[in-house]
Amino acid sequence: MAGQEADPGAPAQGSVFQPLEAGDPVQLGDYVLAARLGAGGMGTVYLSHTLAGRPVAIKAIRPELAGDPDFRRRFRQEVAAARRVHGLYTAPVIDSEIDTAPLWLATAFVQGPTLAAAVTRHGTLPVASVLLLAAGVAEALQAVHGEGIVHRDLKASNVLLATDGPRVIDFGIARAVDATALTKTGVAVGTPPFMAPEQALNKEIGPATDIFSLGQLVTYAAKGTPAFGEGQSHGVLYRIVHEQPDLAGVPDALLPLLRRCLAKDPAERPSAAEVIGLCRAASEGGILRRTGDWLPGAVTADLTRHHDVPA
Known part of the structure:
Protein backbone atom coordinates (compact mmCIF):
# COMPACT_ATOMS: atom_id res chain seq x y z
CA MET A 1 0.00 0.00 0.00
CA ALA A 2 1.09 3.52 -0.62
CA GLY A 3 2.29 5.69 2.19
CA GLN A 4 1.35 9.29 2.84
CA GLU A 5 3.76 10.80 0.31
CA ALA A 6 2.37 12.01 -3.00
CA ASP A 7 5.53 12.09 -5.11
CA PRO A 8 9.00 11.08 -3.85
CA GLY A 9 10.58 13.02 -6.68
CA ALA A 10 8.74 16.29 -6.11
CA PRO A 11 10.82 19.38 -5.40
CA ALA A 12 11.34 20.17 -1.73
CA GLN A 13 9.49 23.47 -1.98
CA GLY A 14 6.35 21.86 -3.49
CA SER A 15 3.29 20.83 -1.55
CA VAL A 16 2.85 17.19 -0.58
CA PHE A 17 -0.93 17.73 -0.69
CA GLN A 18 -2.36 17.22 -4.17
CA PRO A 19 -5.86 18.42 -5.21
CA LEU A 20 -8.66 15.91 -5.56
CA GLU A 21 -9.20 14.62 -9.08
CA ALA A 22 -12.33 14.03 -11.09
CA GLY A 23 -13.80 10.74 -9.93
CA ASP A 24 -12.38 10.98 -6.41
CA PRO A 25 -14.97 10.63 -3.67
CA VAL A 26 -15.88 13.76 -1.74
CA GLN A 27 -16.53 11.97 1.55
CA LEU A 28 -15.92 8.52 3.06
CA GLY A 29 -17.95 7.79 6.16
CA ASP A 30 -17.79 10.85 8.37
CA TYR A 31 -14.60 12.05 6.69
CA VAL A 32 -14.72 14.87 4.15
CA LEU A 33 -11.71 14.50 1.86
CA ALA A 34 -9.41 17.52 1.59
CA ALA A 35 -6.54 16.39 -0.66
CA ARG A 36 -4.74 13.45 -2.23
CA LEU A 37 -1.66 12.06 -0.51
CA GLY A 38 -0.71 9.25 -2.88
CA ALA A 39 -1.80 6.06 -4.62
CA GLY A 40 -0.60 2.47 -4.76
CA GLY A 41 -1.55 -1.06 -5.70
CA MET A 42 -4.33 -1.34 -3.15
CA GLY A 43 -5.90 2.09 -3.44
CA THR A 44 -5.63 5.84 -3.04
CA VAL A 45 -4.68 7.75 0.12
CA TYR A 46 -6.47 10.98 1.01
CA LEU A 47 -6.11 13.63 3.66
CA SER A 48 -9.12 14.23 5.88
CA HIS A 49 -9.91 15.27 9.45
CA THR A 50 -11.78 13.86 12.38
CA LEU A 51 -14.90 15.74 13.45
CA ALA A 52 -12.73 17.31 16.17
CA GLY A 53 -10.30 18.59 13.54
CA ARG A 54 -7.34 16.20 13.76
CA PRO A 55 -5.80 15.30 10.37
CA VAL A 56 -6.02 11.66 9.31
CA ALA A 57 -4.99 9.62 6.29
CA ILE A 58 -7.80 7.69 4.58
CA LYS A 59 -6.93 4.67 2.42
CA ALA A 60 -9.69 3.97 -0.11
CA ILE A 61 -9.44 0.39 -1.39
CA ARG A 62 -9.59 -0.19 -5.14
CA PRO A 63 -13.09 -1.23 -6.30
CA GLU A 64 -11.86 -4.42 -7.98
CA LEU A 65 -10.32 -5.55 -4.71
CA ALA A 66 -13.30 -4.50 -2.63
CA GLY A 67 -15.56 -6.53 -4.95
CA ASP A 68 -13.77 -9.79 -4.18
CA PRO A 69 -15.44 -11.73 -1.31
CA ASP A 70 -12.16 -13.39 -0.27
CA PHE A 71 -10.45 -10.03 -0.08
CA ARG A 72 -13.24 -8.51 2.01
CA ARG A 73 -13.11 -11.41 4.46
CA ARG A 74 -9.35 -11.17 4.89
CA PHE A 75 -9.40 -7.38 4.93
CA ARG A 76 -11.94 -7.46 7.77
CA GLN A 77 -9.68 -9.79 9.78
CA GLU A 78 -6.52 -7.79 9.17
CA VAL A 79 -8.07 -4.42 9.99
CA ALA A 80 -9.46 -5.83 13.24
CA ALA A 81 -5.97 -7.06 14.16
CA ALA A 82 -4.30 -3.81 13.07
CA ARG A 83 -6.60 -1.76 15.31
CA ARG A 84 -5.14 -3.57 18.33
CA VAL A 85 -1.61 -2.31 17.56
CA HIS A 86 -0.64 0.72 19.64
CA GLY A 87 3.13 1.04 19.32
CA LEU A 88 4.86 4.40 19.70
CA TYR A 89 6.41 3.98 16.26
CA THR A 90 3.27 2.96 14.37
CA ALA A 91 0.51 5.02 12.77
CA PRO A 92 -2.55 3.49 14.45
CA VAL A 93 -5.70 2.50 12.58
CA ILE A 94 -8.49 4.60 14.10
CA ASP A 95 -11.53 3.89 11.92
CA SER A 96 -12.62 1.82 8.92
CA GLU A 97 -15.40 0.60 6.69
CA ILE A 98 -14.87 -3.13 6.28
CA ASP A 99 -18.28 -4.41 5.16
CA THR A 100 -19.83 -2.13 2.53
CA ALA A 101 -18.17 -0.69 -0.56
CA PRO A 102 -16.29 1.56 -0.82
CA LEU A 103 -13.95 -0.04 1.69
CA TRP A 104 -11.54 2.27 3.52
CA LEU A 105 -9.48 2.64 6.65
CA ALA A 106 -8.32 5.74 8.51
CA THR A 107 -4.96 6.08 10.26
CA ALA A 108 -3.31 8.88 12.16
CA PHE A 109 -1.69 11.34 9.75
CA VAL A 110 2.08 11.52 10.20
CA GLN A 111 3.52 14.94 9.43
CA GLY A 112 6.65 13.86 7.65
CA PRO A 113 8.00 12.34 4.42
CA THR A 114 8.51 8.69 3.66
Missing part, protein backbone atom coordinates in the same frame (compact mmCIF):
# COMPACT_ATOMS: atom_id res chain seq x y z
CA LEU A 115 12.02 7.30 4.00
CA ALA A 116 11.98 6.81 0.22
CA ALA A 117 11.20 10.50 -0.36
CA ALA A 118 13.83 11.66 2.14
CA VAL A 119 16.62 9.57 0.59
CA THR A 120 15.57 10.55 -2.94
CA ARG A 121 15.68 14.27 -2.11
CA HIS A 122 18.51 14.49 0.38
CA GLY A 123 20.65 11.37 0.05
CA THR A 124 21.61 8.75 2.59
CA LEU A 125 21.31 9.17 6.35
CA PRO A 126 24.25 9.33 8.78
CA VAL A 127 24.95 6.34 11.02
CA ALA A 128 23.41 7.88 14.14
CA SER A 129 20.15 8.55 12.26
CA VAL A 130 20.13 5.08 10.72
CA LEU A 131 20.54 3.42 14.13
CA LEU A 132 17.64 5.42 15.55
CA LEU A 133 15.60 4.59 12.45
CA ALA A 134 16.34 0.86 12.76
CA ALA A 135 15.61 0.77 16.49
CA GLY A 136 12.34 2.66 16.03
CA VAL A 137 11.17 0.37 13.23
CA ALA A 138 12.17 -2.67 15.32
CA GLU A 139 10.10 -1.35 18.22
CA ALA A 140 7.17 -0.90 15.83
CA LEU A 141 7.62 -4.51 14.70
CA GLN A 142 7.54 -5.64 18.34
CA ALA A 143 4.09 -4.08 18.66
CA VAL A 144 2.93 -5.52 15.33
CA HIS A 145 4.27 -9.02 15.95
CA GLY A 146 2.86 -8.95 19.47
CA GLU A 147 -0.63 -8.92 17.94
CA GLY A 148 0.15 -11.89 15.71
CA ILE A 149 0.60 -9.74 12.60
CA VAL A 150 3.37 -9.94 10.03
CA HIS A 151 3.82 -6.73 8.04
CA ARG A 152 4.84 -8.52 4.80
CA ASP A 153 5.55 -5.28 2.91
CA LEU A 154 8.01 -3.30 5.03
CA LYS A 155 9.73 -0.92 2.63
CA ALA A 156 11.03 2.63 2.35
CA SER A 157 7.65 4.03 1.32
CA ASN A 158 5.93 2.39 4.31
CA VAL A 159 8.13 4.16 6.86
CA LEU A 160 7.40 7.81 7.59
CA LEU A 161 9.87 10.19 9.25
CA ALA A 162 8.56 12.52 11.94
CA THR A 163 10.33 14.86 14.35
CA ASP A 164 9.99 12.31 17.17
CA GLY A 165 10.97 9.22 15.21
CA PRO A 166 9.86 6.91 12.40
CA ARG A 167 6.35 5.53 11.95
CA VAL A 168 5.56 2.20 10.31
CA ILE A 169 2.32 2.15 8.33
CA ASP A 170 0.20 -0.44 6.50
CA PHE A 171 1.18 -3.30 8.81
CA GLY A 172 -0.53 -6.59 7.97
CA ILE A 173 -2.88 -5.17 5.35
CA ALA A 174 -0.91 -6.68 2.44
CA ARG A 175 -1.94 -10.11 3.72
CA ALA A 176 -5.52 -9.35 2.70
CA VAL A 177 -4.47 -9.67 -0.95
CA ASP A 178 -3.13 -13.19 -0.49
CA ALA A 179 -6.51 -14.91 -0.60
CA THR A 180 -7.70 -13.23 -3.79
CA ALA A 181 -7.43 -14.27 -7.40
CA LEU A 182 -6.14 -10.76 -8.08
CA THR A 183 -2.81 -11.77 -6.59
CA LYS A 184 -2.25 -13.79 -9.75
CA THR A 185 -3.15 -10.95 -12.08
CA GLY A 186 -0.80 -8.15 -11.21
CA VAL A 187 -1.43 -7.26 -7.56
CA ALA A 188 1.84 -8.33 -5.94
CA VAL A 189 2.16 -8.93 -2.21
CA GLY A 190 5.37 -7.29 -1.10
CA THR A 191 7.88 -5.16 -3.00
CA PRO A 192 10.71 -7.17 -4.62
CA PRO A 193 13.75 -5.07 -3.53
CA PHE A 194 12.60 -5.35 0.10
CA MET A 195 11.36 -8.96 0.08
CA ALA A 196 12.82 -11.86 2.04
CA PRO A 197 13.95 -15.14 0.42
CA GLU A 198 10.95 -17.03 1.78
CA GLN A 199 8.62 -14.55 0.09
CA ALA A 200 10.41 -14.98 -3.22
CA LEU A 201 10.13 -18.77 -2.85
CA ASN A 202 6.50 -18.66 -1.69
CA LYS A 203 7.39 -20.33 1.61
CA GLU A 204 6.02 -19.75 5.09
CA ILE A 205 6.02 -16.12 6.24
CA GLY A 206 6.72 -15.08 9.83
CA PRO A 207 8.14 -12.27 11.98
CA ALA A 208 11.65 -13.06 10.70
CA THR A 209 10.43 -12.06 7.23
CA ASP A 210 9.96 -8.51 8.46
CA ILE A 211 13.44 -8.57 10.03
CA PHE A 212 14.98 -9.34 6.64
CA SER A 213 13.03 -6.43 5.16
CA LEU A 214 14.30 -4.27 8.02
CA GLY A 215 17.84 -5.17 6.94
CA GLN A 216 16.99 -4.07 3.41
CA LEU A 217 15.52 -0.86 4.82
CA VAL A 218 18.65 -0.08 6.85
CA THR A 219 20.87 -0.74 3.82
CA TYR A 220 18.71 1.58 1.74
CA ALA A 221 18.91 4.35 4.34
CA ALA A 222 22.70 4.03 4.63
CA LYS A 223 23.61 3.33 1.01
CA GLY A 224 20.76 4.62 -1.13
CA THR A 225 19.85 1.22 -2.59
CA PRO A 226 18.58 -2.04 -1.05
CA ALA A 227 21.11 -4.77 -0.28
CA PHE A 228 20.35 -6.77 -3.42
CA GLY A 229 20.01 -3.88 -5.82
CA GLU A 230 17.09 -2.75 -7.92
CA GLY A 231 15.85 -3.40 -11.44
CA GLN A 232 13.62 -6.09 -12.91
CA SER A 233 11.80 -8.10 -10.28
CA HIS A 234 13.00 -11.54 -11.33
CA GLY A 235 16.65 -10.46 -11.21
CA VAL A 236 16.28 -8.85 -7.79
CA LEU A 237 14.48 -11.91 -6.38
CA TYR A 238 17.12 -14.25 -7.80
CA ARG A 239 19.85 -12.29 -6.01
CA ILE A 240 17.86 -12.25 -2.77
CA VAL A 241 17.55 -16.04 -2.84
CA HIS A 242 20.96 -17.04 -4.20
CA GLU A 243 23.51 -14.25 -3.67
CA GLN A 244 25.05 -12.41 -0.73
CA PRO A 245 24.04 -8.82 0.00
CA ASP A 246 26.10 -6.03 -1.49
CA LEU A 247 27.11 -3.97 1.54
CA ALA A 248 29.93 -2.04 -0.11
CA GLY A 249 29.83 1.54 1.06
CA VAL A 250 27.79 0.76 4.18
CA PRO A 251 29.48 2.16 7.33
CA ASP A 252 31.25 -0.51 9.40
CA ALA A 253 29.14 0.24 12.48
CA LEU A 254 26.07 -1.11 10.69
CA LEU A 255 27.57 -4.34 9.35
CA PRO A 256 26.98 -6.62 12.40
CA LEU A 257 23.31 -5.66 12.39
CA LEU A 258 22.91 -6.11 8.64
CA ARG A 259 24.71 -9.45 8.42
CA ARG A 260 22.32 -10.92 10.97
CA CYS A 261 19.14 -9.36 9.59
CA LEU A 262 19.97 -10.42 6.02
CA ALA A 263 20.65 -14.08 6.82
CA LYS A 264 19.02 -16.37 4.27
CA ASP A 265 17.74 -18.71 6.99
CA PRO A 266 14.94 -17.05 8.99
CA ALA A 267 16.05 -18.95 12.11
CA GLU A 268 19.39 -17.12 12.02
CA ARG A 269 17.89 -13.62 12.04
CA PRO A 270 17.57 -11.64 15.28
CA SER A 271 14.25 -10.86 16.93
CA ALA A 272 13.00 -7.28 16.96
CA ALA A 273 14.22 -6.95 20.56
CA GLU A 274 17.68 -8.19 19.53
CA VAL A 275 17.74 -5.64 16.70
CA ILE A 276 17.28 -2.88 19.26
CA GLY A 277 20.13 -4.36 21.31
CA LEU A 278 22.38 -4.43 18.24
CA CYS A 279 21.52 -0.80 17.51
CA ARG A 280 22.38 0.19 21.07
CA ALA A 281 25.68 -1.70 20.89
CA ALA A 282 26.60 0.14 17.67
CA SER A 283 25.68 3.59 18.99
CA GLU A 284 27.99 5.99 20.79
CA GLY A 285 28.18 5.09 24.47
CA GLY A 286 25.94 2.07 23.96
CA ILE A 287 22.71 4.06 24.35
CA LEU A 288 20.08 5.49 22.02
CA ARG A 289 18.66 8.95 22.67
CA ARG A 290 16.20 10.48 20.24
CA THR A 291 16.02 14.28 20.05
CA GLY A 292 14.17 16.68 17.77
CA ASP A 293 17.19 16.81 15.46
CA TRP A 294 17.67 13.05 15.07
CA LEU A 295 17.53 13.55 11.30
CA PRO A 296 19.96 15.58 9.14
CA GLY A 297 19.13 19.28 8.94
CA ALA A 298 17.90 19.16 5.33
CA VAL A 299 15.41 16.39 6.14
CA THR A 300 14.26 18.14 9.32
CA ALA A 301 13.66 21.32 7.33
CA ASP A 302 11.70 19.29 4.78
CA LEU A 303 9.28 18.15 7.50
CA THR A 304 7.67 21.57 7.51
CA ARG A 305 6.14 20.89 4.08
CA HIS A 306 3.91 18.36 5.83
CA HIS A 307 2.78 20.71 8.58
CA ASP A 308 0.71 23.15 6.51
CA VAL A 309 -2.28 20.82 6.29
CA PRO A 310 -5.10 22.09 4.04
CA ALA A 311 -8.49 22.56 5.70
Whole structure:
Protein backbone atom coordinates (compact mmCIF):
# COMPACT_ATOMS: atom_id res chain seq x y z
CA MET A 1 0.00 0.00 0.00
CA ALA A 2 1.09 3.52 -0.62
CA GLY A 3 2.29 5.69 2.19
CA GLN A 4 1.35 9.29 2.84
CA GLU A 5 3.76 10.80 0.31
CA ALA A 6 2.37 12.01 -3.00
CA ASP A 7 5.53 12.09 -5.11
CA PRO A 8 9.00 11.08 -3.85
CA GLY A 9 10.58 13.02 -6.68
CA ALA A 10 8.74 16.29 -6.11
CA PRO A 11 10.82 19.38 -5.40
CA ALA A 12 11.34 20.17 -1.73
CA GLN A 13 9.49 23.47 -1.98
CA GLY A 14 6.35 21.86 -3.49
CA SER A 15 3.29 20.83 -1.55
CA VAL A 16 2.85 17.19 -0.58
CA PHE A 17 -0.93 17.73 -0.69
CA GLN A 18 -2.36 17.22 -4.17
CA PRO A 19 -5.86 18.42 -5.21
CA LEU A 20 -8.66 15.91 -5.56
CA GLU A 21 -9.20 14.62 -9.08
CA ALA A 22 -12.33 14.03 -11.09
CA GLY A 23 -13.80 10.74 -9.93
CA ASP A 24 -12.38 10.98 -6.41
CA PRO A 25 -14.97 10.63 -3.67
CA VAL A 26 -15.88 13.76 -1.74
CA GLN A 27 -16.53 11.97 1.55
CA LEU A 28 -15.92 8.52 3.06
CA GLY A 29 -17.95 7.79 6.16
CA ASP A 30 -17.79 10.85 8.37
CA TYR A 31 -14.60 12.05 6.69
CA VAL A 32 -14.72 14.87 4.15
CA LEU A 33 -11.71 14.50 1.86
CA ALA A 34 -9.41 17.52 1.59
CA ALA A 35 -6.54 16.39 -0.66
CA ARG A 36 -4.74 13.45 -2.23
CA LEU A 37 -1.66 12.06 -0.51
CA GLY A 38 -0.71 9.25 -2.88
CA ALA A 39 -1.80 6.06 -4.62
CA GLY A 40 -0.60 2.47 -4.76
CA GLY A 41 -1.55 -1.06 -5.70
CA MET A 42 -4.33 -1.34 -3.15
CA GLY A 43 -5.90 2.09 -3.44
CA THR A 44 -5.63 5.84 -3.04
CA VAL A 45 -4.68 7.75 0.12
CA TYR A 46 -6.47 10.98 1.01
CA LEU A 47 -6.11 13.63 3.66
CA SER A 48 -9.12 14.23 5.88
CA HIS A 49 -9.91 15.27 9.45
CA THR A 50 -11.78 13.86 12.38
CA LEU A 51 -14.90 15.74 13.45
CA ALA A 52 -12.73 17.31 16.17
CA GLY A 53 -10.30 18.59 13.54
CA ARG A 54 -7.34 16.20 13.76
CA PRO A 55 -5.80 15.30 10.37
CA VAL A 56 -6.02 11.66 9.31
CA ALA A 57 -4.99 9.62 6.29
CA ILE A 58 -7.80 7.69 4.58
CA LYS A 59 -6.93 4.67 2.42
CA ALA A 60 -9.69 3.97 -0.11
CA ILE A 61 -9.44 0.39 -1.39
CA ARG A 62 -9.59 -0.19 -5.14
CA PRO A 63 -13.09 -1.23 -6.30
CA GLU A 64 -11.86 -4.42 -7.98
CA LEU A 65 -10.32 -5.55 -4.71
CA ALA A 66 -13.30 -4.50 -2.63
CA GLY A 67 -15.56 -6.53 -4.95
CA ASP A 68 -13.77 -9.79 -4.18
CA PRO A 69 -15.44 -11.73 -1.31
CA ASP A 70 -12.16 -13.39 -0.27
CA PHE A 71 -10.45 -10.03 -0.08
CA ARG A 72 -13.24 -8.51 2.01
CA ARG A 73 -13.11 -11.41 4.46
CA ARG A 74 -9.35 -11.17 4.89
CA PHE A 75 -9.40 -7.38 4.93
CA ARG A 76 -11.94 -7.46 7.77
CA GLN A 77 -9.68 -9.79 9.78
CA GLU A 78 -6.52 -7.79 9.17
CA VAL A 79 -8.07 -4.42 9.99
CA ALA A 80 -9.46 -5.83 13.24
CA ALA A 81 -5.97 -7.06 14.16
CA ALA A 82 -4.30 -3.81 13.07
CA ARG A 83 -6.60 -1.76 15.31
CA ARG A 84 -5.14 -3.57 18.33
CA VAL A 85 -1.61 -2.31 17.56
CA HIS A 86 -0.64 0.72 19.64
CA GLY A 87 3.13 1.04 19.32
CA LEU A 88 4.86 4.40 19.70
CA TYR A 89 6.41 3.98 16.26
CA THR A 90 3.27 2.96 14.37
CA ALA A 91 0.51 5.02 12.77
CA PRO A 92 -2.55 3.49 14.45
CA VAL A 93 -5.70 2.50 12.58
CA ILE A 94 -8.49 4.60 14.10
CA ASP A 95 -11.53 3.89 11.92
CA SER A 96 -12.62 1.82 8.92
CA GLU A 97 -15.40 0.60 6.69
CA ILE A 98 -14.87 -3.13 6.28
CA ASP A 99 -18.28 -4.41 5.16
CA THR A 100 -19.83 -2.13 2.53
CA ALA A 101 -18.17 -0.69 -0.56
CA PRO A 102 -16.29 1.56 -0.82
CA LEU A 103 -13.95 -0.04 1.69
CA TRP A 104 -11.54 2.27 3.52
CA LEU A 105 -9.48 2.64 6.65
CA ALA A 106 -8.32 5.74 8.51
CA THR A 107 -4.96 6.08 10.26
CA ALA A 108 -3.31 8.88 12.16
CA PHE A 109 -1.69 11.34 9.75
CA VAL A 110 2.08 11.52 10.20
CA GLN A 111 3.52 14.94 9.43
CA GLY A 112 6.65 13.86 7.65
CA PRO A 113 8.00 12.34 4.42
CA THR A 114 8.51 8.69 3.66
CA LEU A 115 12.02 7.30 4.00
CA ALA A 116 11.98 6.81 0.22
CA ALA A 117 11.20 10.50 -0.36
CA ALA A 118 13.83 11.66 2.14
CA VAL A 119 16.62 9.57 0.59
CA THR A 120 15.57 10.55 -2.94
CA ARG A 121 15.68 14.27 -2.11
CA HIS A 122 18.51 14.49 0.38
CA GLY A 123 20.65 11.37 0.05
CA THR A 124 21.61 8.75 2.59
CA LEU A 125 21.31 9.17 6.35
CA PRO A 126 24.25 9.33 8.78
CA VAL A 127 24.95 6.34 11.02
CA ALA A 128 23.41 7.88 14.14
CA SER A 129 20.15 8.55 12.26
CA VAL A 130 20.13 5.08 10.72
CA LEU A 131 20.54 3.42 14.13
CA LEU A 132 17.64 5.42 15.55
CA LEU A 133 15.60 4.59 12.45
CA ALA A 134 16.34 0.86 12.76
CA ALA A 135 15.61 0.77 16.49
CA GLY A 136 12.34 2.66 16.03
CA VAL A 137 11.17 0.37 13.23
CA ALA A 138 12.17 -2.67 15.32
CA GLU A 139 10.10 -1.35 18.22
CA ALA A 140 7.17 -0.90 15.83
CA LEU A 141 7.62 -4.51 14.70
CA GLN A 142 7.54 -5.64 18.34
CA ALA A 143 4.09 -4.08 18.66
CA VAL A 144 2.93 -5.52 15.33
CA HIS A 145 4.27 -9.02 15.95
CA GLY A 146 2.86 -8.95 19.47
CA GLU A 147 -0.63 -8.92 17.94
CA GLY A 148 0.15 -11.89 15.71
CA ILE A 149 0.60 -9.74 12.60
CA VAL A 150 3.37 -9.94 10.03
CA HIS A 151 3.82 -6.73 8.04
CA ARG A 152 4.84 -8.52 4.80
CA ASP A 153 5.55 -5.28 2.91
CA LEU A 154 8.01 -3.30 5.03
CA LYS A 155 9.73 -0.92 2.63
CA ALA A 156 11.03 2.63 2.35
CA SER A 157 7.65 4.03 1.32
CA ASN A 158 5.93 2.39 4.31
CA VAL A 159 8.13 4.16 6.86
CA LEU A 160 7.40 7.81 7.59
CA LEU A 161 9.87 10.19 9.25
CA ALA A 162 8.56 12.52 11.94
CA THR A 163 10.33 14.86 14.35
CA ASP A 164 9.99 12.31 17.17
CA GLY A 165 10.97 9.22 15.21
CA PRO A 166 9.86 6.91 12.40
CA ARG A 167 6.35 5.53 11.95
CA VAL A 168 5.56 2.20 10.31
CA ILE A 169 2.32 2.15 8.33
CA ASP A 170 0.20 -0.44 6.50
CA PHE A 171 1.18 -3.30 8.81
CA GLY A 172 -0.53 -6.59 7.97
CA ILE A 173 -2.88 -5.17 5.35
CA ALA A 174 -0.91 -6.68 2.44
CA ARG A 175 -1.94 -10.11 3.72
CA ALA A 176 -5.52 -9.35 2.70
CA VAL A 177 -4.47 -9.67 -0.95
CA ASP A 178 -3.13 -13.19 -0.49
CA ALA A 179 -6.51 -14.91 -0.60
CA THR A 180 -7.70 -13.23 -3.79
CA ALA A 181 -7.43 -14.27 -7.40
CA LEU A 182 -6.14 -10.76 -8.08
CA THR A 183 -2.81 -11.77 -6.59
CA LYS A 184 -2.25 -13.79 -9.75
CA THR A 185 -3.15 -10.95 -12.08
CA GLY A 186 -0.80 -8.15 -11.21
CA VAL A 187 -1.43 -7.26 -7.56
CA ALA A 188 1.84 -8.33 -5.94
CA VAL A 189 2.16 -8.93 -2.21
CA GLY A 190 5.37 -7.29 -1.10
CA THR A 191 7.88 -5.16 -3.00
CA PRO A 192 10.71 -7.17 -4.62
CA PRO A 193 13.75 -5.07 -3.53
CA PHE A 194 12.60 -5.35 0.10
CA MET A 195 11.36 -8.96 0.08
CA ALA A 196 12.82 -11.86 2.04
CA PRO A 197 13.95 -15.14 0.42
CA GLU A 198 10.95 -17.03 1.78
CA GLN A 199 8.62 -14.55 0.09
CA ALA A 200 10.41 -14.98 -3.22
CA LEU A 201 10.13 -18.77 -2.85
CA ASN A 202 6.50 -18.66 -1.69
CA LYS A 203 7.39 -20.33 1.61
CA GLU A 204 6.02 -19.75 5.09
CA ILE A 205 6.02 -16.12 6.24
CA GLY A 206 6.72 -15.08 9.83
CA PRO A 207 8.14 -12.27 11.98
CA ALA A 208 11.65 -13.06 10.70
CA THR A 209 10.43 -12.06 7.23
CA ASP A 210 9.96 -8.51 8.46
CA ILE A 211 13.44 -8.57 10.03
CA PHE A 212 14.98 -9.34 6.64
CA SER A 213 13.03 -6.43 5.16
CA LEU A 214 14.30 -4.27 8.02
CA GLY A 215 17.84 -5.17 6.94
CA GLN A 216 16.99 -4.07 3.41
CA LEU A 217 15.52 -0.86 4.82
CA VAL A 218 18.65 -0.08 6.85
CA THR A 219 20.87 -0.74 3.82
CA TYR A 220 18.71 1.58 1.74
CA ALA A 221 18.91 4.35 4.34
CA ALA A 222 22.70 4.03 4.63
CA LYS A 223 23.61 3.33 1.01
CA GLY A 224 20.76 4.62 -1.13
CA THR A 225 19.85 1.22 -2.59
CA PRO A 226 18.58 -2.04 -1.05
CA ALA A 227 21.11 -4.77 -0.28
CA PHE A 228 20.35 -6.77 -3.42
CA GLY A 229 20.01 -3.88 -5.82
CA GLU A 230 17.09 -2.75 -7.92
CA GLY A 231 15.85 -3.40 -11.44
CA GLN A 232 13.62 -6.09 -12.91
CA SER A 233 11.80 -8.10 -10.28
CA HIS A 234 13.00 -11.54 -11.33
CA GLY A 235 16.65 -10.46 -11.21
CA VAL A 236 16.28 -8.85 -7.79
CA LEU A 237 14.48 -11.91 -6.38
CA TYR A 238 17.12 -14.25 -7.80
CA ARG A 239 19.85 -12.29 -6.01
CA ILE A 240 17.86 -12.25 -2.77
CA VAL A 241 17.55 -16.04 -2.84
CA HIS A 242 20.96 -17.04 -4.20
CA GLU A 243 23.51 -14.25 -3.67
CA GLN A 244 25.05 -12.41 -0.73
CA PRO A 245 24.04 -8.82 0.00
CA ASP A 246 26.10 -6.03 -1.49
CA LEU A 247 27.11 -3.97 1.54
CA ALA A 248 29.93 -2.04 -0.11
CA GLY A 249 29.83 1.54 1.06
CA VAL A 250 27.79 0.76 4.18
CA PRO A 251 29.48 2.16 7.33
CA ASP A 252 31.25 -0.51 9.40
CA ALA A 253 29.14 0.24 12.48
CA LEU A 254 26.07 -1.11 10.69
CA LEU A 255 27.57 -4.34 9.35
CA PRO A 256 26.98 -6.62 12.40
CA LEU A 257 23.31 -5.66 12.39
CA LEU A 258 22.91 -6.11 8.64
CA ARG A 259 24.71 -9.45 8.42
CA ARG A 260 22.32 -10.92 10.97
CA CYS A 261 19.14 -9.36 9.59
CA LEU A 262 19.97 -10.42 6.02
CA ALA A 263 20.65 -14.08 6.82
CA LYS A 264 19.02 -16.37 4.27
CA ASP A 265 17.74 -18.71 6.99
CA PRO A 266 14.94 -17.05 8.99
CA ALA A 267 16.05 -18.95 12.11
CA GLU A 268 19.39 -17.12 12.02
CA ARG A 269 17.89 -13.62 12.04
CA PRO A 270 17.57 -11.64 15.28
CA SER A 271 14.25 -10.86 16.93
CA ALA A 272 13.00 -7.28 16.96
CA ALA A 273 14.22 -6.95 20.56
CA GLU A 274 17.68 -8.19 19.53
CA VAL A 275 17.74 -5.64 16.70
CA ILE A 276 17.28 -2.88 19.26
CA GLY A 277 20.13 -4.36 21.31
CA LEU A 278 22.38 -4.43 18.24
CA CYS A 279 21.52 -0.80 17.51
CA ARG A 280 22.38 0.19 21.07
CA ALA A 281 25.68 -1.70 20.89
CA ALA A 282 26.60 0.14 17.67
CA SER A 283 25.68 3.59 18.99
CA GLU A 284 27.99 5.99 20.79
CA GLY A 285 28.18 5.09 24.47
CA GLY A 286 25.94 2.07 23.96
CA ILE A 287 22.71 4.06 24.35
CA LEU A 288 20.08 5.49 22.02
CA ARG A 289 18.66 8.95 22.67
CA ARG A 290 16.20 10.48 20.24
CA THR A 291 16.02 14.28 20.05
CA GLY A 292 14.17 16.68 17.77
CA ASP A 293 17.19 16.81 15.46
CA TRP A 294 17.67 13.05 15.07
CA LEU A 295 17.53 13.55 11.30
CA PRO A 296 19.96 15.58 9.14
CA GLY A 297 19.13 19.28 8.94
CA ALA A 298 17.90 19.16 5.33
CA VAL A 299 15.41 16.39 6.14
CA THR A 300 14.26 18.14 9.32
CA ALA A 301 13.66 21.32 7.33
CA ASP A 302 11.70 19.29 4.78
CA LEU A 303 9.28 18.15 7.50
CA THR A 304 7.67 21.57 7.51
CA ARG A 305 6.14 20.89 4.08
CA HIS A 306 3.91 18.36 5.83
CA HIS A 307 2.78 20.71 8.58
CA ASP A 308 0.71 23.15 6.51
CA VAL A 309 -2.28 20.82 6.29
CA PRO A 310 -5.10 22.09 4.04
CA ALA A 311 -8.49 22.56 5.70
